[in-house]
Amino acid sequence: MSQPDREARETVSADNFREVIRHLASGVTIITSMSQGTPVGMTATAVCSISATPPIILVSLTTTSHTAGGVQHTGAFAVHLITDSGKQYAEQFASKGDHFQGVSYQTDEVTGVPVLNDVLGHFVCRVEQSIPVADHILFVGRVVRCELKIKEPHPLLYFDRSYRKISPVSEAKAGNLEPWGSTQDSGLPGWGFF
Numbered sequence: 766m767s768q769p770d771r772e773a774r775e776t777v778s779a780d781n782f783r784e785v786i787r788h789l790a791s792g793v794t795i796i797t798s799m800s801q802g803t804p805v806g807m808t809a810t811a812v813c814s815i816s817a818t819p820p821i822i823l824v825s826l827t828t829t830s831h832t833a834g835g836v837q838h839t840g841a842f843a844v845h846l847i848t849d850s851g852k853q854y855a856e857q858f859a860s861k862g863d864h865f866q867g868v869s870y871q872t873d874e875v876t877g878v879p880v881l882n883d884v885l886g887h888f889v890c891r892v893e894q895s896i897p898v899a900d901h902i903l904f905v906g907r908v909v910r911c912e913l914k915i916k917e918p919h920p921l922l923y924f925d926r927s928y929r930k931i932s933p934v935s936e937a938k939a940g941n942l943e944p945w946g947s948t949q950d951s952g953l954p955g956w957g958f959f
């Protein structure tokens with residue numbers, strides 16, 4: 766098969782891609798940083814846990830966003846997990862308006878990034894690598910601090926273009942399986958849940 770034929774057969778349209786990817790349920794986060802003395806931040810679902818030792822998180826930000834500019838400038842960012850009562854936060858940080866209006870936060874003493882108060886938990890990260898991919902930049906961050914702020918957390922999710930909550934049926938199955946290691950509860954290797 767010729768190169769052009771192969772490329773034609775191995776390409777999907779953006780619409781086709783979106784139709785499928787929007788069914789990947791994601792946790793909703795807000796990523797913050799500083800840009801020339803001004804706090805910046807955005808709602809983001811493109812967040813991925815990479816490694817626990819060392820603790821590494823990956824985020825993917827649109828190159829032209831204020832937040833990506835801030836992260837590049839500061840070399841640090843914070844990732845906040847949002848509770849299922851924080852839909853307004855998610856909407857505000859994705860809007861064209863002032864993202865920080867009425868938002869309570871503190872400044873991380875070491876990195877200088879804004880850390881939001883009314884969230885489920887957060888990670889403060891130092892950028893270890895920046896990788897441009899298409900119209901995004903992947904920031905690989907070493908977690909320098911993290912905190913779970915709510916004992917029985919209920920996270921906000923995003924699925925099929927809507928904000929969602931976890932339903933009781935999925936809570937009931939979680940048991941005590943740990944994705945990062947312990948297999949003794951299930952007797953199965955790795956992800957014994959399946």
Ligand SMILES: Cc1cc2nc3c(=O)[nH]c(=O)nc-3n(C[C@H](O)[C@H](O)[C@H](O)COP(=O)(O)O)c2cc1C
Nearest residue numbers: 807808809810811825826827830831832859860923
């Ligand atoms: C549910 C949801 C998830 C989003 N996830 C991302 C993401 O992972 N990366 C990204 O660059 N933009 C994402 N966006 C879009 C940004 O939140 C939006 O463009 C924001 O206004 C950018 O702000 P800024 O230019 O001030 O940084 C998402 C929006 C929504 C509603």
